[in-house]
Structure formats: structure tokens, C-alpha cells
Amino acid sequence: MAEANPQKVFAPWEDPNQAPLIRFEGVTKKFGTFTAVDNLNLDIYRGEFFALLGPSGCGKTTLMRMLAGFEDPTMGNIWLDDVDVAPIPPNKRPVNMMFQSYALFPHLTVWDNIAFGLKRSDMPQEQIGDRVQAMLRLTRLEQFAKRKPHQISGGQRQRVALARSLAKAPKLLLLDEPLGALDKKLRQETQFELMDIQEKTGTTFVIVTHDQEEAMTVATRVAVMDHGKLVQVATPAGIYETPNSVYVADFIGEVNIIEGAAAPMGDGKVDIAFAEGVEPIHATIGEPVTAGQKVFFAIRPEKIHVGREPDPTRANRIRGKVHDIAYLGNISTYRVELETGQMISAQMTNARRLSRRDFTWEDEVWLSWTDTAGVVLTR
Amino acid sequence: MNLRRLTLILVPYLWLMGFFLVPFLIVVKIALSDTAIAIPPYWPVLDLSAGWTGIKEFFSELDFENFVFLTEDSLYWKSYLSSLQIASISTFLTLLVGYPIAYAMAQAPDEWRPTLMMLVILPFWTSFLIRVYSWVGIIANEGLLNQFLLWTGLISEPLQIMNTPTAVYIGIVYTYLPFMILPIYATLEKMDGSLIEAAVDLGCSRGKAFWLVTLPLSRPGMIAGCFLVFIPALGEFVIPSLLGGSQTLMIGKVLWEEFFSNRDWPVAAAVAVVLLMILVIPIMLFQRNQERQEEAGR
Amino acid sequence: MNRRMSWFNVTSLTLGFAFLYLPMLILIIYSFNSSKLVTVWAGFSTKWYGELLHNQQFLDAAWVTLRVGVMSSTAATVLGTMAAYVMVRGGRFFGRTLFSGMIYAPLVMPEVITGLSLLLLFIAIGLDRGIFTIVLAHTTFSMCYVSVVVSSRLMTFDRSLEEAALDLGCSPFDAFKSVTLPIITPAVISGWLLAFTLSLDDLVIASFASGPSSTTLPIKIFSAVRLGVSPEINALSTIMIGIVATGVITTSLISKNAIRRQRQEELEGTKQ
Numbered sequence: 001m002a003e004a005n006p007q008k009v010f011a012p013w014e015d016p017n018q019a020p021l022i023r024f025e026g027v028t029k030k031f032g033t034f035t036a037v038d039n040l041n042l043d044i045y046r047g048e049f050f051a052l053l054g055p056s057g058c059g060k061t062t063l064m065r066m067l068a069g070f071e072d073p074t075m076g077n078i079w080l081d082d083v084d085v086a087p088i089p090p091n092k093r094p095v096n097m098m099f100q101s102y103a104l105f106p107h108l109t110v111w112d113n114i115a116f117g118l119k120r121s122d123m124p125q126e127q128i129g130d131r132v133q134a135m136l137r138l139t140r141l142e143q144f145a146k147r148k149p150h151q152i153s154g155g156q157r158q159r160v161a162l163a164r165s166l167a168k169a170p171k172l173l174l175l176d177e178p179l180g181a182l183d184k185k186l187r188q189e190t191q192f193e194l195m196d197i198q199e200k201t202g203t204t205f206v207i208v209t210h211d212q213e214e215a216m217t218v219a220t221r222v223a224v225m226d227h228g229k230l231v232q233v234a235t236p237a238g239i240y241e242t243p244n245s246v247y248v249a250d251f252i253g254e255v256n257i258i259e260g261a262a263a264p265m266g267d268g269k270v271d272i273a274f275a276e277g278v279e280p281i282h283a284t285i286g287e288p289v290t291a292g293q294k295v296f297f298a299i300r301p302e303k304i305h306v307g308r309e310p311d312p313t314r315a316n317r318i319r320g321k322v323h324d325i326a327y328l329g330n331i332s333t334y335r336v337e338l339e340t341g342q343m344i345s346a347q348m349t350n351a352r353r354l355s356r357r358d359f360t361w362e363d364e365v366w367l368s369w370t371d372t373a374g375v376v377l378t379r
Numbered sequence: 380m381n382l383r384r385l386t387l388i389l390v391p392y393l394w395l396m397g398f399f400l401v402p403f404l405i406v407v408k409i410a411l412s413d414t415a416i417a418i419p420p421y422w423p424v425l426d427l428s429a430g431w432t433g434i435k436e437f438f439s440e441l442d443f444e445n446f447v448f449l450t451e452d453s454l455y456w457k458s459y460l461s462s463l464q465i466a467s468i469s470t471f472l473t474l475l476v477g478y479p480i481a482y483a484m485a486q487a488p489d490e491w492r493p494t495l496m497m498l499v500i501l502p503f504w505t506s507f508l509i510r511v512y513s514w515v516g517i518i519a520n521e522g523l524l525n526q527f528l529l530w531t532g533l534i535s536e537p538l539q540i541m542n543t544p545t546a547v548y549i550g551i552v553y554t555y556l557p558f559m560i561l562p563i564y565a566t567l568e569k570m571d572g573s574l575i576e577a578a579v580d581l582g583c584s585r586g587k588a589f590w591l592v593t594l595p596l597s598r599p600g601m602i603a604g605c606f607l608v609f610i611p612a613l614g615e616f617v618i619p620s621l622l623g624g625s626q627t628l629m630i631g632k633v634l635w636e637e638f639f640s641n642r643d644w645p646v647a648a649a650v651a652v653v654l655l656m657i658l659v660i661p662i663m664l665f666q667r668n669q670e671r672q673e674e675a676g677r
Numbered sequence: 678m679n680r681r682m683s684w685f686n687v688t689s690l691t692l693g694f695a696f697l698y699l700p701m702l703i704l705i706i707y708s709f710n711s712s713k714l715v716t717v718w719a720g721f722s723t724k725w726y727g728e729l730l731h732n733q734q735f736l737d738a739a740w741v742t743l744r745v746g747v748m749s750s751t752a753a754t755v756l757g758t759m760a761a762y763v764m765v766r767g768g769r770f771f772g773r774t775l776f777s778g779m780i781y782a783p784l785v786m787p788e789v790i791t792g793l794s795l796l797l798l799f800i801a802i803g804l805d806r807g808i809f810t811i812v813l814a815h816t817t818f819s820m821c822y823v824s825v826v827v828s829s830r831l832m833t834f835d836r837s838l839e840e841a842a843l844d845l846g847c848s849p850f851d852a853f854k855s856v857t858l859p860i861i862t863p864a865v866i867s868g869w870l871l872a873f874t875l876s877l878d879d880l881v882i883a884s885f886a887s888g889p890s891s892t893t894l895p896i897k898i899f900s901a902v903r904l905g906v907s908p909e910i911n912a913l914s915t916i917m918i919g920i921v922a923t924g925v926i927t928t929s930l931i932s933k934n935a936i937r938r939q940r941q942e943e944l945e946g947t948k949q
Contacts, residue, residue, distance in 0.1 A: 614787020
């Protein structure tokens with residue numbers, strides 16, 4: 001992390017003097033008996049690229065549609081720049097949205113699609129042309145201005161949708177699964193393009209996605225949602241390295257979860273007994289635990305070292321048998337069965353050529369990790 | 380904005396109320412009235428100027444006499460039965476004629492299909508009356524068919540087709556054929572061709588595969604097609620009156636004659652009410668079939 | 678599935694289409710027969726067309742039919758489009774089930790019942806029967822067909838297009854005018870054509886709803902045909918078939934071309 005130069009770090013959420021651009025205050029949204037968003041509080045700051053991440057049906061899209069004005073909260077308030085947006089209809093909000101289906105008007109050209117919102121603002125006619133041209137340039141679509149949406153490719157359509165929603169220079173841009181319709185390679189390229197454009201325009205972006213990789217790549221902060229509640233709001237690194245719950249740890253990336261009973265050792269250390277007759281796991285706690293409390297030890301596969309011998313420099317060493325190997329080219333994932341029957345995944349970079357690999361199926365191996373490699377979770 | 384929404388709902392709503400629901404309630408009311416030699420030719424007439432007693436008197440005069448009459452006069456129940464019979468037989472015949480056509484269309488090369496579709500739909504846009512009329516010149520006693528058959532020597536005397544139920548069958552099959560072909564074609568065209576290949580691969584002959592796979596899978600289309608033919612055929616008027624002659628009894632024709640020739644409005648209205656009650660059953664079954672298909676499609 | 682057609686399929690198609698088209702073909706051929714006797718061929722002639730053009734009764738009836746068709750199908754298109762919008766986008770309101778029932782019921786209602794009930798209504802409210810009552814009757818049943826055509830288009834219509842328009846600053850009415858309407862226009866046009874055809878074609882309902890001064894073409898044809906085959910009717914039928922065939926074939930060619938052009942453009946688009 002860039003701690004050497006603290007001025008450059010963009011982290012308004014850590015500055016108590018910063019006023020948020022958007023503030024959700026006790027927002028609840030019910031559809032009949034179903035609660036889509038449940039008493040939710042959240043601040044989003046100017047210039048952020050904020051990601052709402054969660055499985056489908058977790059309420060993230062509802063949250064976004066309330067910002068755009070297509071749904072009204074059942075309870076609570078939404079503030080945009082210190083203004084309560086409840087009475088403002090969608091067509092009057094300084095918020096624009098990029099739709100999942102892009103929602104490009106099929107009967108209008110690319111140019112007219114981008115100019116659509118401008119023509120309905122108080123922008124003078126002669127400036128509209130310049131603004132559209134600027135948007136076309138920003139999204140590298142100049143030569144497609146005269147085409148209709150069905151005459152361009154999927155990636156180009158995505159850029160038209162982006163240009164159209166940015167044209168009115170909204171205070172806030174909402175992106176609903178903006179890359180969902182693109183294939184993987186194009187998606188990765190477009191992610192960087194999105195970040196670039198966000199930086200150039202300085203607009204606050206709120207993106208809804210179910211793709212954790214996408215959220216991690218583009219966002220300054222990620223909010224993980226489940227059943228209408230925020231589970232954790234943190235930077236991508238924070239979410240990955242210090243998840244606050246098993247749900248978040250499990251949702252982002254791969255993880256081994258071992259359940260056990262805590263035995264605090266003082267000095268921020270804890271031992272976790274997870275099976276009879278095996279040495280407990282030595283770990284560092286984030287939040288205080290009591291003796292005998294049920295805890296979950298979460299550790300990422302890449303934090304575990306696999307070797308023929310136990311690694312004496314690491315605090316945890318445990319023996320197992322290789323059950324499965326998934327060779328992925330750059331890395332290999334080993335599924336190791338412990339003597340207690342538990343299955344642990346460990347990842348090693350394939351620095352050596354395959355033919356010189358150390359171990360294979362059914363080999364006995366040692367798994368080692370330090371006492372700070374994993375996190376101890378209480379829920 | 381709410382006023383706008385209200386207008387949007389109310390205009391078509393009130394139109395349908397006024398020109399569909401209310402007229403139908405009037406039919407029901409007249410069906411319960413008595414025939415009278417007067418203008419209008421029924422009794423009682425609702426007299427609102429007499430106030431509450433007028434309304435009470437009006438309702439006390441209504442009765443089911445006309446419906447009792449329908450059961451007593453054999454003409455009516457015979458024509459209901461004969462309508463049901465003619466509609467059923469011609470629906471079955473339409474299925475027999477339509478299925479092979481729909482099947483062949485679904486098997487045809489992709490580039491032919493839009494043209495074939497257009498050829499099936501085209502007659503639907505042409506006047507119904509003209510299509511029925513076009514058969515008169517063919518099946519009449521001195522018509523082209525009889526001339527041809529006499530010329531070949533297959534028959535020595537002209538066949539009496541005109542003015543028989545056979546003529547009505549021909550008319551219904553001919554005019555309603557597109558309604559049968561299109562839904563069957565739609566289900567057959569959607570069908571995954573590899574299903575037949577899988578059946579053959581698992582040891583079926585082509586014929587057996589058709590019988591065990593294609594036919595059951597096209598059943599929703601067949602059912603839809605049958606209802607689309609049966610329901611309008613039951614109340615058909617033009618075909619029996621142009622091709623059926625006086626011997627063919629169909630309820631649509633009876634209603635027409637009761638109204639225009641006998642000027643017995645209450646009985647005509649009662650005939651209409653009963654016809655509608657008979658139609659409710661197939662219409663509801665059809666609705667269920669469509670809903671089930673929609674659910675399966677999801 | 679581009680495999681060769683079996684002889685069975687070829688036979689079904691040939692016989693099927695022969696069955697569908699032969700009667701009309703014979704009708705057309707015999708309209709050029711010079712004999713008054715319809716079943717005897719006596720040489721080529723166009724005299725029945727000439728007589729048709731001088732038959733004032735037919736011309737009057739045709740003019741009535743045309744006026745009724747244009748008026749009723751235009752009214753039916755407006756009402757049917759409104760009804761479709763209410764059905765698909767109206768949300769919940771009191772009596773929605775009744776409303777949708779009234780939209781679908783006329784589609785399956787026997788014409789004799791629709792006609793009878795409307796006639797009884799016109800008499801009950803003391804409305805003189807004439808062109809106006811036929812227009813009312815035709816509007817009522819064809820608006821239901823229009824609404825089915827338009828609502829099936831609206832159902833496949835991506836709702837987010839309307840939301841996008843609102844999001845970009847349109848009022849709801851502006852969004853309907855500048856986004857929804859242009860996109861559903863083809864469905865609205867085919868709804869109009871369908872309503873127009875139904876109106877031109879209708880015999881039963883018009884017979885109930887018309888007065889002595891307002892005879893439509895189908896009523897005229899029906900009373901002529903009841904007496905048997907007439908060469909004049911053959912000529913009239915030929916003209917009507919000709920108009921419909923030209924119309925349908927032209928529109929289908931236009932839309933086919935449009936689709937081909939669109940495909941071509943899409944192909945170019947993806948190549949970029």
C-alpha cells in the first residue's frame with residue numbers, strides 16, 4: 001500500500017471533515033412482504049468508484065434504482081448533496097444510469113442516442129453538438145456516430161450507453177452490471193477503460209455487479225450485500241485480506257474455513273482447537289474473543305506453503321496427503337486431506353517446470369503458514 | 380399525471396363496458412322477457428318514470444319461459460346437438476388435413492419457410508365470404524367437380540354435395556385450415572431436431588420416432604389448433620347458410636332466422652345465451668391449455 | 678435443417694396448397710368467362726368487370742364499406758393501443774380482470790351474438806341504424822384484435838428503454854412519444870391493417886348493425902350469392918383477392934428487404 005505518501009491516497013471516508021455525496025439513512029424497501037433493502041445506512045463520497053457486490057436478489061439493484069428514482073424507499077431517507085431526493089422524479093434528478101441491457105433507443109443513431117438527454121436539458125442547441133462530439137471522442141466512437149445501435153458490436157454498444165449517460169455530466173453515474181453482456185476478454189479491457197473514464201471525468205460512479213473480480217478491479221470501495229443488508233464496506237484489499245465474516249470471506253475468492261474453539265493466549269494471539277489430538281492453530285485476532293468461544297479460522301489457499309518437510313519458520317505446521325492437484329498453468333491448487341479428515345486447499349506458484357514438480361497424488365506433504373496468515377472470525 | 384393515467388384506463392374501459400358488456404346484459408334481459416306484438420317486440424319494457432314500483436314490477440315480469448320453450452321445441456336442442464356434431468367432425472377433419480401440411484412446412488428448408496408461412500396466412504386476409512362462395516361453383520350439382528367426375532365416368536349421376544353437411548365440412552376445413560396449421564407449425568418448428576436423432580440412435584425406426592416423440596411434443600399445438608377451429612365453427616353462420624342448405628341445422632343460422640325472419644327477439648336472445656354457455660367450457664379449456672404452454676415455455 | 682424433403686412432405690405441401698388456392702383460382706378464371714352460366718366455359722371476356730363498374734348498387738356499397746373500414750379501424754387502433762398499454766403497463770387497478778376479460782371475450786364470441794347484442798343496444802338507446810352504428814360495432818370488436826397485436830409487441834419491449842428516457846430527462850408523456858411510440862409503430866400499423874381487413878370482411882355484425890340505407894359490400898355480396906353463382910360476383914371477388922394479394926405480398930417483400938438490409942448492416946457492424 002502507498003503508505004509512504006499519505007497525501008496521495010484517496011480515502012475521503014477516513015476523513016471526518018468530508019461530507020458524503022450520497023447518504024442512505026435507515027433506508028428500507030419492501031415489495032409486498034419481501035424486504036429487498038433492510039434498514040440500510042451508507043455514505044458514498046464525491047469522486048468514488050463505489051461497487052455494490054452481492055448475489056442476485058441481495059437488494060443491490062433495488063438500492064441503485066432508488067438512487068435513480070425508479071423505486072421509492074418504504075422507509076428512511078436518501079440524501080444527494082444534502083438534498084432529500086424523495087420528492088424528485090427520475091427525470092429531474094442529477095443522476096444518470098447505464099442500464100444492464102444498455103437500453104439504447106433502436107430507432108435513433110448513436111449520435112442521437114447520446115444527444116437524447118442533452119436535448120431535454122437547458123443546454124443551448126449549438127453546444128449540444130460539441131458535447132456529443134466530446135463524448136464520442138472520450139469513448140472512441142467518432143466514426144460510428146451515424147450508425148444505428150443494431151449496426152455496431154456489443155462492445156461499441158456498451159460505450160454508447162456509457163457516453164449517453166455521461167453526456168449530461170451527472171453528479172452521479174449509476175452502472176447496472178455494465179459489463180455483464182461482454183465476453184471475458186473484452187470485459188477485462190473495458191474495466192480499465194471504465195476506470196480511465198471515471199478518472200478523466202471525475203464523476204462519482206456507483207456500480208452494481210455480482211462479479212467479485214470486477215468489483216475488486218474497478219472500485220475504490222466495495223460494499224458486500226446479502227439479504228438487503230450491508231455485510232461489509234471496505235477497500236478491495238480490506239475485503240480480501242480482512243473479511244469481517246465467513247460470508248464475505250467465502251464470497252470473495254477462495255478460502256479455507258476451519259471451525260474451532262478459541263483459547264486466547266494474550267498479546268493478540270489465539271489458539272484454535274479444531275480437532276482432538278492435533279496441535280491447535282496459532283493465529284492473530286482482530287476482535288476480542290473469550291475462552292471456548294466458537295470461532296472460524298479463514299485462510300486463503302495462497303497463504304499456505306506446501307512442502308515435503310515442515311517449514312520451521314512458520315508457526316503452523318500440519319501433515320496431510322495430496323488428494324487432488326489442479327494444474328492451472330501459472331499456479332497449482334493442491335487439495336490436501338489432513339489426518340483429521342478435513343480438506344485444505346493450498347496454492348503454489350509453478351516457478352519450476354512441471355516435470356520437476358515435487359509431489360504428486362497420494363504423497364505425504366506438510367502444510368505450513370504463519371500466525372498472521374489467516375483471520376479469526378466470530379460469525 | 381394521475382389524471383392522464385385515469386383517462387388512459389377509462390376511455391377503453393368505458394367503451395368496452397358500453398358496447399360489449401351492457402349489450403350482453405340487454406340480451407340476457409330480453410331472453411327473460413316475453414314476446415309481444417309491439418315495438419319493441421318484447422315485454423316488459425323497463426319504465427324508470429314509474430319509479431321503484433316500476434322497477435319491481437319489471438323484475439317480477441322476467442321469467443325463464445323462453446328457456447323452457449327451447450327445451451320443449453325439438454328444433455332447438457336438435458340444432459345445438461347438430462352444431463356440436465358438425466363442429467367436432469370438421470375440427471377433426473381439419474386436424475387430419477392440417478397436420479401433414481404443418482409437418483411438411485417444419486421440415487422444409489429454412490429459406491422456404493417465410494414464403495410457406497405467407498402462403499398459409501394469405502387466404503386469411505382474403506374475404507371469408509368470398510372463400511366460402513368459391514366452393515359453390517365447385518360442389519354444386521352442375522358444378523366443376525361433378526362435371527369432372529361425370530366426364531371420367533366414375534359416376535353416372537351428379538353427387539349431391541351442395542346443401543348437405545358434407546358441404547359444411549368442406550367449408551369449415553377450407554376456411555379454418557390456417558388456424559390449425561399455424562399453432563401446430565409453431566410447436567413443430569420449435570422442436571429440437573436432435574430429439575428425433577436421439578430416438579433413432581436409441582433404436583427407433585423413423586416412423587416409431589415420429590409416433591413416440593414428434594406427435595406427443597406437438598400436442599399443445601394440436602390442442603390449440605382444435606380449439607381455434609372448434610370455437611368459431613360452433614357459432615358459424617355464413618358457411619351453413621351458403622353451403623348447408625335448409626337441411627343443415629346449425630345454431631348460428633337458427634338464431635339469425637329467429638331474429639330476422641320470425642322477429643322473435645326473446646327466443647333469439649335465449650338461443651344466444653345458451654350458445655354462450657355451451658361455448659364457455661371449450662373457451663376455458665383453451666385458456667388453460669394456453670397458460671400451461673406459457674408456463675412450460677418459461 | 679437443410680436436408681432434402683421426403684416425397685411425403687412434398688406431396689402434403691402440394692396437395693395442401695392446391696386445396697387452399699385452387700377454389701380461388703377457379704373463381705378468378707371463371708370471372709373471365711363470357712357465359713352467364715358459370716359452369717360452362719364460353720371464351721375469354723372482361724365484360725363482367727365492365728358491368729360491375731356500372732352497377733351503382735355495388736359501387737355505393739363499396740363506398741360505404743370503405744368509409745366504415747377507415748373510420749372504424751382508425752378508432753379501433755387508437756382505442757386498442759390504449760387498451761394494450763393499460764393491459765401491459767397499467768399496473769393494478771380496480772376491475773382489471775373484468776377489463777382483460779372484455780378484451781379477450783369478443784375474440785371468441787360468435788359473431789351472431791355480438792351482432793344481436795349490439796343491435797339490441799342500439800334499439801334500447803334509440804340510435805338510428807346506419808353507417809355510424811356499423812362503425813361503432815366494428816370499432817368495438819376490432820379494437821380487441823388491435824390490442825392483442827399491440828400488447829404482444831409491448832410485452833417484448835424492453836422496459837428499461839422507457840426508464841432510460843426518464844433517466845435522461847423525459848417526462849412520462851415525452852418518453853411515450855419519443856421512445857415507445859416510434860418503436861411500437863410497426864405493430865400499430867399491422868393492427869390498423871388487421872382492423873381494416875376485419876371491417877371489410879364482416880357480414881354478420883354489419884347485417885345486425887346496419888340500417889336500410891347503409892348496405893355494405895359483404896351484405897350485398899351475400900344477398901346476391903344466396904341465389905347462386907353469379908359472374909359479376911366472381912369479377913368482384915377477383916378484384917378483392919387481387920387487392921389483398923398485392924397488399925400482403927408487397928408488405929412482406931418490404932419487410933423481407935428491411936430484414937435483409939438490417940442483417941447486412943449488422944454484419945458490417947461486427948466486422949469493424
